[in-house]
Amino acid sequence: MTNANATPAPGEAIVIGAGIVGVCCALYLQRDGHRVTLIDPKGPGNGASFGNAGNLGWASCVPAAMPGVLKKVPQMLFDADAPLKLHWGHVPAAAGWFARFIANARPARVEAIADARQALLSRLHEGYQPLLEDAGAEDLLDYSGLLMTWESEEAYAGSAYALELRRRRGVPMDVLDGNEARQMEPALTPSVTRAVHFPRLAHVVNPLRLTETLARHFERRGGRLLREAARGFEMGPIGPVAVTTDGGRRAADRFVVAAGVWSKHLARQLGTRTPIEAERGYHTVFGDPGIALRAAIMSADRYIAVTQMETGIRATGVAEFADPERPADMRYAEMVQRRAQGLLPGLRDGQRTQWMGPRPSHPDSLPVLGRSPRFPNVVFAYGHDHIGLALGGITGRIVSDLVAGRPAPVDLTPYRPDRF
Ligand SMILES: Cc1cc2nc3c(=O)[nH]c(=O)nc-3n(C[C@H](O)[C@H](O)[C@H](O)COP(=O)(O)OP(=O)(O)OC[C@H]3O[C@@H](n4cnc5c(N)ncnc54)[C@H](O)[C@@H]3O)c2cc1C
Incomplete structure (x- = not known):
């Protein structure tokens, strides 16, 4: 007799x-005994995961759409120096996204979204720990905390609600004045007058090396990594039976779509449409910075994050709404560079490198994380906007729970693929 509640036997899984x-999904599925194939034309960690700010931020529950955003967006779009960029040609494609974004700025929605983000963020170390331990990659995390800074009283007052959202969700923080902030981080400009320190908040000192190290560990344990692009699916009676790629036909019985912003087209082929935009961010790495930072920094007035990496100091910022394949406009990486040098006057600009990558963003600042509404053997795991590095591990853990039929550690209702 078969037990209807039994966990399905391990099988062939493909992660796109x-x-x-x-990579985290693939590792967790492998831990459950599945034979896993990971497919990516560019190899591990070369999308948004390459060049982010590295923060593993339990302090990031605050969504992008906040009360009052309707007034700020037009001003930001017309100000050449503002961090928000939208190309006129992209307006028709992004209009619906922005309409939903603004609808999510209502206080009740903001509270619900902050709860849903915090539910995942508070488990981020639980998600990563087993993977980092197994792969011997714990040295990639630095727990020196995060310093958020303000240079204008008006901007600080404008952040009161965002700080309150964090405080009410139990995020530990110390409020500092400018001198206290400079004692903690002497490289800061004298114009910093306010700061909040989030103690022991971790950052990854080399996000690419993290993804590559985990991917190598996956291969060492028998996982298969194919440098191919998924093009579509071959369908069977209950769902897909194979992924068609530029290299051939790859058969499996379980499928995970985890292709960041590029998941949109793959999910659509499986009958699920989610409004996802490429929120393209830029970075400049100062390879010979002349200073070393003691904590990761986020400047609320300059809209940048600055992080000490093993390759130098990395400054990130800008949200450019455009097709992910449109060529990068490195004037924005230069804007980020100038802002970082304003915040940290001693920052030398030798040996700089620049980069652009697409944050996969839904208008409600939440990922899609759940089983396909149409096909029981498909799980969607994409759209982690500004916190995808932080949420990689816990997302992988939840995906493996869904595939195994185990209860997930959080209520997955807010992340349903069919919520839009
Ligand atoms: C400037 C910037 C700063 C950021 N800072 C932070 C931060 O401090 N902390 C944080 O948590 N997050 C941060 N983020 C967000 C974070 O980087 C992303 O949320 C995260 O990397 C998303 O990971 P992903 O695996 O979903 O997508 P990606 O890393 O984009 O990976 C998607 C992969 O899918 C592959 N792919 C595409 N099409 C196909 C196909 N057809 N077949 C197979 N594979 C395909 C791509 O090649 C790519 O490798 C930042 C992002 C940016 C841009």
Whole structure:
């Protein structure tokens, strides 16, 4: 007699996308005994996971759409120096996204979204720990905390609600004045007058090396990594039976779509449409910075994050809404560079490198994380916007729970693929 509640036996699984999210999904499925194939044309960690700010931020529950955003967006779009960029040609494609984004700025929605983000963020170390331990990659995390800074009283007052959202969700923080902030981080400009320190908050000192190390560990344990692009699916009676790629036909019985912003087209082929936009961010790495930072920094007035990496100091910022394949406009990486040098006057600009990558963003600042509404053997795991590095591990853990039929550690209702 078979037990209807029995966990399904391990089988053949395919994970599409080898960013930090896909690699963590592949590792967790492998831990459950599945034979796993990971497919990515560019190899591990070369999408958004390459060049992010590295923060593993339990302090990031605050969504992008906040009360009052309707007034700020037009001003930001017309100000050449603002961090928000939208190309006129992209307006028709993004209009619906922005309409939903603004609808999510209502206080009740903001509270619900912050709860849903925090539910995942508070488990981020639980998600990563087993993977980092197994792969011997714990040295990639630095727990020196995060310093958020303000240079204008008006901007600080404008952040009161965002700080309150964090405080009410139990995020530990110390409020500092400018001198206290400079004692903690002497490289800061004298114009910093306010700061909040989030103690022991971790950052990854080399996000690419993290994804690559985990992917190598996956291969060492028998996982198969194919440098191919998924093009579509071959369908069977209950769902897909194979992924068609530029290299051939790859058969499996379980499928995970984890291709960041590129998941949109793959999910659509499986009958699920989610409004996802490429929120393209830029970075400049100062390879010979002349200073070393004691904590990761986020400047609320300059809209940048600055992080000490093993390759130098990395400054990130800008949200450019455009097709992910449109060529990068490195003037924005230069804007980030100038802002970082304003915040940290001693920052030398030798040996700089620049980069652009697409944050996969839904208008409600939540990922899609759940079983396909149409096909029981498909799980979607994409759209982690500004916190995908932080959420890679816990996402992988939840995906493996869904595939195994185990209860997930959080209520997955807010992340349903069919919520839009
Ligand atoms: C400037 C910037 C700063 C950021 N800072 C932070 C931060 O401090 N902390 C944080 O948590 N997050 C941060 N983020 C967000 C984070 O980087 C992303 O949320 C995260 O990397 C998303 O990971 P992913 O695996 O879903 O997507 P990606 O890393 O984009 O990976 C998707 C993969 O899918 C592959 N792919 C595409 N099409 C196909 C196909 N057809 N077949 C197979 N594979 C395909 C791509 O090649 C790619 O490798 C930042 C992002 C940016 C841009």
